[in-house]
Amino acid sequence: MATCLGLISMVDWTKIRRDFPSLERTINGRPVVYLDSACMALKPRQVIDAMNEYYEMYPACGGRSIHRFGKDASEAYTAARGKFAKFLNAAQEAECIWTRNATESLNIVASSIELPKDSKIITTSLEHHSGSLPFVERAKRDNLQIEIIKAQKDGTFDIEDWKNAIDSNTSLVSVVHSSNVTGTIAPMKEIVEIAHDRGALVMCDDAQYAPHHPLDVQAADVDFSAISVHKMCGPTGMGVLYGKMEHLESMKMALYGGDTVSDVKFENGKIIPEYLPPPEKFEAGLQNYAGAIGAGAAADYLQSIGMHEIEKHERSLLEVALKKMIDMEHVHILGTDDISIKTGLVTFSVDTVPSAHDVATFLNDEYNIMVRSGWHCVGPFHYQMGIDPKKGTARASFYLYNNMNDVKAFLDGLETLIDASA
Numbered sequence: 001m002a003t004c005l006g007l008i009s010m011v012d013w014t015k016i017r018r019d020f021p022s023l024e025r026t027i028n029g030r031p032v033v034y035l036d037s038a039c040m041a042l043k044p045r046q047v048i049d050a051m052n053e054y055y056e057m058y059p060a061c062g063g064r065s066i067h068r069f070g071k072d073a074s075e076a077y078t079a080a081r082g083k084f085a086k087f088l089n090a091a092q093e094a095e096c097i098w099t100r101n102a103t104e105s106l107n108i109v110a111s112s113i114e115l116p117k118d119s120k121i122i123t124t125s126l127e128h129h130s131g132s133l134p135f136v137e138r139a140k141r142d143n144l145q146i147e148i149i150k151a152q153k154d155g156t157f158d159i160e161d162w163k164n165a166i167d168s169n170t171s172l173v174s175v176v177h178s179s180n181v182t183g184t185i186a187p188m189k190e191i192v193e194i195a196h197d198r199g200a201l202v203m204c205d206d207a208q209y210a211p212h213h214p215l216d217v218q219a220a221d222v223d224f225s226a227i228s229v230h231k232m233c234g235p236t237g238m239g240v241l242y243g244k245m246e247h248l249e250s251m252k253m254a255l256y257g258g259d260t261v262s263d264v265k266f267e268n269g270k271i272i273p274e275y276l277p278p279p280e281k282f283e284a285g286l287q288n289y290a291g292a293i294g295a296g297a298a299a300d301y302l303q304s305i306g307m308h309e310i311e312k313h314e315r316s317l318l319e320v321a322l323k324k325m326i327d328m329e330h331v332h333i334l335g336t337d338d339i340s341i342k343t344g345l346v347t348f349s350v351d352t353v354p355s356a357h358d359v360a361t362f363l364n365d366e367y368n369i370m371v372r373s374g375w376h377c378v379g380p381f382h383y384q385m386g387i388d389p390k391k392g393t394a395r396a397s398f399y400l401y402n403n404m405n406d407v408k409a410f411l412d413g414l415e416t417l418i419d420a421s422a
């Protein structure tokens, strides 16, 4: 098991924790232990305040109205995109498209990118359904080939499988950067190199990676990246699609309507639109201004702490949890225990308990410990591993506001459950 102990953080994590009002709650006189950030991250005051400021001070439409509220909304909306572009190190702000979530980002690419007739799409057995299904359906729609690379049992990939699968007929590869079920980080650098070498585009699902690790889309050289803002301390209903400008420019639009056009002429009984370039091309209709402003605030918030620091902090929690869980009788961990290639989450089952929902219910009801249970929208990998999706697996995920007390409470709760059920 790789180690990261010994790295001393300069961040005051106790102070960080105080930024999250929901952690001040007590339920039945006990504090809450929130270990479900891989599903939804908690929101810091800085994000809530930025959104409240919009609603209280200038709750108007950006981009259209020229009055003062409209100007304030436009400025804040534009600034938020700039903050997000900085967070990702995108070459241009216009390469960051606001979406409703990572699922929408993935769907836009799957439905709108031009792919040559008879070409092949590649994806994996470890994808979230939002990373695989849009491409499965695209392949069906246009009669394209689709190949699914099997993750290994520990959730890692054999690079030889990628070398063998990606051929000169491959037009697009959709791959999850960090798995929401095993936490394993895919060898993106190698995958991108092989794909580009053979003329294929890379769609990277960064829903789990972006909140927890430093991400530089230019250095990564991915063609597209899908980001889930609600998993990175931002508001719900917000996502980002990053795309290299050349691809965004050549893609079909996903939705047509207001705010996507520079002119709409009426000539000889015909309506003739002139569409705007990205990002407006992909942002039809009145936008989620508060959401974008919150997303910008979340990007600023995480950057002010430092993504390297956040990564180290989470891994130090994961290391302690994993070390203990590996030795627990009746606990089975899904995914590698090499924390150097793992995001801060651990997915597991307990063989003395009928289903993962029972684990989650026990921890919640007895100790306010909130973990996720189910198949985590990754049915294929559960089937590959012979796990009944109805029984599912439980997942504890760590983020910047968690601390060793949370880890200890979780491990103690799990031990109590095992003792009671064995």
Ligand SMILES: Cc1ncc(COP(=O)(O)O)c(C=O)c1O
Residues within 6 Å of the ligand: 038, 039, 100, 101, 102, 103, 104, 128, 130, 131, 176, 178, 179, 180, 205, 207, 208, 227, 228, 229, 239
């Ligand atoms: C790896 C991964 N991809 C995609 C998604 C979908 O994200 P969203 O809820 O933002 O659509 C998730 C959500 O859990 C995820 O974990």
